[in-house]
Amino acid sequence: MSVWSDLVGQEPTVDTLSRAARDETAMTHAWLLTGPPGSGRSNAARAFAAALQCPRGGCGECRECRTALDGSHADVKVVATEGLSIGVRLARELVQEAALRPSVGRWRVIIVEDADRLTEQACNAVLKELEEPTPHTVWVLCAPSPEDVIITIRSRSRHVRLRTPPVAAVAELLQRRDGIEGPMALYAARAAQSHIGLARRLARDEGARIRRHGIVSMTVRIRGVGEAIQAAENLSAIADEEAAAASAERDVAERTHLLETLGADPTARTQPPHVRAQLGALERDQKGRAKRHVRDVIDRSLVDLASVYRDALVLRLGSDVELVNPDALDKVRALAGVFTAEQLLGHLDAIGEARERIEANVAPLLALEAMALRLRVPRDLGF
Incomplete structure (x- = not known):
């Protein structure tokens, strides 16, 4: 068992990173790990950090490996934002930390799991450090693609691409x-x-499987304007409910902890100005996290939706490519039977446009309604 064991289907990446961890002549001060969602970018970054700290190059068993993997190593800093962006204040804190010498390990490692969410000012702050790197400090930036990171940071980083695993x-x-x-x-x-x-x-999670089944079934049930509007509302409601369920208990716990840290009375009807200011900042962070969660859930739903039209296109073209939804073959065949390949591509374009609009901060419900209106099926479809 090594630190690379959970990084499946990424042999070229493992070879590059493990060789760099063993041989300082193969090292560089900044790395950019890119790959599609779910490819294991964050896991690769943590495994690399563990291998850099491990005296055996990533055995997966020693204290250095274990603490680096779980994020508790003194010389490994992991930034995994749940908000919409990473601001300049946090970026400056990272730059200050990067200037310190390693305290217990061989390297000081700064991992930014969502480098594509760095604001322009935050990018500029990080760029200054990359232009004049501190010895024995390594930056590991993760993003979906090189284009999601500004070119000046890309040009100062060694790029390693992860692929979709089999x-x-x-x-x-x-x-x-x-x-x-x-x-x-x-x-x-x-x-x-x-x-x-x-x-x-x-x-x-059985609930997740049930929700996915409902999204897959949606493809053959959008017959008119009313059904399209209802489908959009359902997608939006699912995301809102899931985000609320995920954050409610956590938000309360964070508020209670903050009040305890500040020495404030949680039962007081009003709080001193400095406490109100801290509570306001916490609430803004929580709202940003909830908004990100809603977007992520919607995006996941749209990926599931697109997979059905992708399968229908595969059948329509007579390709032998493996289907994503063999358990919904009746629905896939129905769509392939009533739409041409060009129309199915149009449906995929509609879903892609909705994803882009939501990421560009268009109101999710409006983007979903516009998409659903383009996904209508004939009324006589047998479902």
Whole structure:
């Protein structure tokens, strides 16, 4: 068992990073890890940090490996934002930390799991450090693609690209690491389109499987304007409910902890000005996190929706490519039977445009309604 064991289907990446960890002549002060969602960018960054600290190059068993992987190593800083962006204040704090010498390990490692969310000012702050790097400090930036990071940072980083892992490899990981039975692991890996985190959730959460089934079924039920509007509302409501459920208990716990830290009375009807200011900042962070969660849930739903039209296009063209939704073959065949290849591509474009609009801060419900109106099926479709 090494630090690379959970990085499935990424042999070239593992070879590059493990060789750099063993040989300082192969090292550089900044790395950019890119790959599609679920490919394991964050896992690769943490594994690399562990290998850099490990005296055996990433054994996975020593204290250095364990603490680096779980984010508790004194010389490994992990930034994993749940908000909409990473601001300049945090970036400056990271630059200050990067200037320090390692305290217990060989390297000081700064991991930014969502480098694509750095604001322009934050990018400029990080760029200054990359232009004049501190010895024995390593930056590991993660993003979906090189284009998601400004060119000046790209040009000062060594790029390593991760790929989408094979379905079979993800299923094997779920069985080995999480104890998921073979058929369920294979279903989850295929339905998640090899996104490791989503596959794990689908395999373990019946509610997630039920919600996905409802989204897949939606493709053959949008027959008129009314159904389109209702489908958009359902997608938006699912995201709002999931975000509220995920954040409610956590928000209360964070507020209570902050009041205790400030020595304030949680039962008081009014708080002193300095406490109100801290509470206001916390509430803004929580709202940003909730908004990000809503967007992420909607985006995940749209990826599931697109997979059905993708499968229909595969059937329409007579390709032997493996289907994402073999369990919904009747719906896929129905769509392939009533739409041409060009029309199916139009449906995929509609979903892609909705994703882009929501990411560009268009109101999700408006973007979903515009999309759903373009996904209508004939009224006589047999469902």
